[in-house]
Amino acid sequence: MNSKVRVRFAPSPTGPLHIGGVRTALYNYLFAKKHGGDFLLRIEDTDSGRFVPGAEKYIIESLRWCGIVPNEGVGFGDGAHAPYRQSERKELYLDYALQLIDDGFAYYAFDTAEELDALRKEQESQGKAFTYNYQVRTSLSTSLKLSKEDVEERIARGEQWVIRFKMPENEQIRMQDLIRGEVVVNSSTLDDKVLYKSADQLPTYHLANIVDDFMMEITHVIRGEEWLPSLPLHVMLYRALDWEDNMPQFAHLPLLLKPDGKGKLSKRDGDRLGFPVFPLQWQDPKTEEISSGYRESGYFPEAFINMLAFLGWNPGTTQEIFSLDELAEAFSLDHVHKAGARFDFEKAKWYNHQYLVTRSDEDLAADFEKILAEKGISAEHNFVVKVVALVKERVNFVKEMWQQASFFFIAPKSYDADVIKKRWKDNAPALIAEAKDVLLNFDGFDAETIKHGLHDFITEKQANMGAVMNCLRLSLVGSSFGPDLPVIIEMLGKEEVAARIEKAVKTIGI
RNA sequence: GGUCCGUUCAUCUAAGGGUUAGGAUUCAAGAUUUUCAUUCUUGCCAUAGGGGUUCGAAUCCCCUACGGACUACCA
Numbered sequence: 001m002n003s004k005v006r007v008r009f010a011p012s013p014t015g016p017l018h019i020g021g022v023r024t025a026l027y028n029y030l031f032a033k034k035h036g037g038d039f040l041l042r043i044e045d046t047d048s049g050r051f052v053p054g055a056e057k058y059i060i061e062s063l064r065w066c067g068i069v070p071n072e073g074v075g076f077g078d079g080a081h082a083p084y085r086q087s088e089r090k091e092l093y094l095d096y097a098l099q100l101i102d103d104g105f106a107y108y109a110f111d112t113a114e115e116l117d118a119l120r121k122e123q124e125s126q127g128k129a130f131t132y133n134y135q136v137r138t139s140l141s142t143s144l145k146l147s148k149e150d151v152e153e154r155i156a157r158g159e160q161w162v163i164r165f166k167m168p169e170n171e172q173i174r175m176q177d178l179i180r181g182e183v184v185v186n187s188s189t190l191d192d193k194v195l196y197k198s199a200d201q202l203p204t205y206h207l208a209n210i211v212d213d214f215m216m217e218i219t220h221v222i223r224g225e226e227w228l229p230s231l232p233l234h235v236m237l238y239r240a241l242d243w244e245d246n247m248p249q250f251a252h253l254p255l256l257l258k259p260d261g262k263g264k265l266s267k268r269d270g271d272r273l274g275f276p277v278f279p280l281q282w283q284d285p286k287t288e289e290i291s292s293g294y295r296e297s298g299y300f301p302e303a304f305i306n307m308l309a310f311l312g313w314n315p316g317t318t319q320e321i322f323s324l325d326e327l328a329e330a331f332s333l334d335h336v337h338k339a340g341a342r343f344d345f346e347k348a349k350w351y352n353h354q355y356l357v358t359r360s361d362e363d364l365a366a367d368f369e370k371i372l373a374e375k376g377i378s379a380e381h382n383f384v385v386k387v388v389a390l391v392k393e394r395v396n397f398v399k400e401m402w403q404q405a406s407f408f409f410i411a412p413k414s415y416d417a418d419v420i421k422k423r424w425k426d427n428a429p430a431l432i433a434e435a436k437d438v439l440l441n442f443d444g445f446d447a448e449t450i451k452h453g454l455h456d457f458i459t460e461k462q463a464n465m466g467a468v469m470n471c472l473r474l475s476l477v478g479s480s481f482g483p484d485l486p487v488i489i490e491m492l493g494k495e496e497v498a499a500r501i502e503k504a505v506k507t508i509g510i
Numbered sequence: 511g512g513u514c515c516g517u518u519c520a521u522c523u524a525a526g527g528g529u530u531a532g533g534a535u536u537c538a539a540g541a542u543u544u545u546c547a548u549u550c551u552u553g554c555c556a557u558a559g560g561g562g563u564u565c566g567a568a569u570c571c572c573c574u575a576c577g578g579a580c581u582a583c584c585a
Binding site for chain 2: 112160161198228262313320349394
């Protein structure tokens with residue numbers, strides 16, 4: 001193939017993008033980058049009834065946050081194929097639909113929604129499914145049955161009509177999928193899909209999608225597996241429009257499944273199972289219901305993308321940490337898995353941890369300072385940098401640093417009862433008070449000096465190392481966790497340490 | 511119901527006729543540590559079932575089971 005690779009992500013603005021959609025966008029982006037091609041964003045807003053205000057903006061913002069930046073498209077600067085919003089291209093589609101009628105590949109249908117409903121019910125009552133196909137199209141109110149004059153008159157009268165594709169009878173449709181190989185379907189099992197409707201003068205997805213992909217010179221269609229059943233129709237449309245030579249190659253991605261078993265991941269799963277399904281937080285404009293997002297949960301976009309890329313794809317090596325550029329370099333549709341992937345929240349957290357620990361202390365401190373500010377705490381920047389360096393290994397998210405490090409900024413308000421029970425023996429207050437005096441008399445106050453000093457003190461008193469250190473920790477931290485104690489003591493400083501020990505001696509056990 | 515797609519540890523996956531079926535996450539144990547965590551080591555755990563083809567099958571074919579998607583004048 002000598003034409004430049006061009007792929008697209010074409011969501012419809014009916015709500016927030018969930019992680020499955022983000023992954024589809026990601027794979028398209030990676031594929032384009034890998035092949036030095038273009039990636040574009042097209043908004044498929046042909047369903048006016050399901051339009052959700054804010055959804056388009058949400059999609060654009062999500063892609064931006066992820067670093068999945070299209071070369072052209074809505075919100076990313078127009079290219080040569082503008083506009084990229086189907087509602088702004090609406091006058092394009094009718095001509096093609098009419099052309100299909102002229103060429104005998106489509107026809108007018110005048111059935112009302114009520115009539116169709118009645119037909120469906122009737123068939124259902126006999127245990128059969130109603131299919132609008134070769135068996136019925138010549139006996140219903142269609143241009144295949146009605147006279148030319150009748151059809152023209154109905155249209156002139158303003159009667160509502162749709163244009164349906166005339167799916168041929170008993171033809172083996174062979175299709176090539178880049179991920180699944182050859183797929184064969186008999187056309188008799190397919191129905192005559194609506195391509196265009198007079199009511200809103202808009203095409204349906206199928207027509208608009210094919211016309212736009214053709215006009216935008218799309219070479220590869222990478223989309224979710226839920227579209228596989230409509231592939232035969234799409235292939236037939238390319239043929240009917242005589243565009244088969246320019247038909248893109250197709251790749252249907254495995255679905256993202258619910259973590260607890262049944263079905264594809266849906267918008268409702270997230271907050272039900274305690275993890276986000278959306279990249280960004282979303283508030284439903286109607287119900288005002290808020291759904292959590294990865295960004296707001298504290299994920300780094302790099303970690304989020306890395307995690308998503310590995311749901312259904314692998315590089316063929318054991319490397320698991322990839323930057324976006326590295327992903328683009330390694331990406332190949334050959335390594336896309338065929339089966340659906342169940343989303344694993346634990347792995348998502350692990351990915352974030354990996355990115356967190358490799359992030360610079362400076363950057364982490366800047367992030368953590370925002371959280372401190374929310375708590376009304378201001379601290380010296382260098383101090384925060386040190387704190388962050390000390391606790392980063394122990395957390396998955398920056399915001400978890402607060403639980404791990406709050407004692408660096410505020411004295412413990414209470415002491416862990418379990419630790420008191422286990423460690424705070426009768427002699428503890430006296431011992432700790434003495435340790436405090438020893439600490440205060442050190443010449444230097446660096447961790448090394450403190451460590452040796454405390455060690456000597458413990459040896460001299462013939463005390464138990466664990467007992468002294470843990471009581472000291474309890475006094476300073478309020479519990480039994482945290483980094484190396486001498487380091488904590490150094491960072492807190494003489495005065496603060498003395499004050500905390502005094503308070504502990506007075507308070508604990510009473 | 512019909513059409514299509516799929517099925518390797520609990521989870522994400524590797525192995526495209528020849529490996530003790532590998533890695534990662536989770537979980538468990540041990541080591542380290544004043545504590546917690548990290549880290550390190552070890553362990554547990556899989557080819558859905560049945561038939562073929564073959565010297566040899568996770569891999570190719572068939573059947574069954576199970577799972578999923580689609581089945582709108584939605585995308």
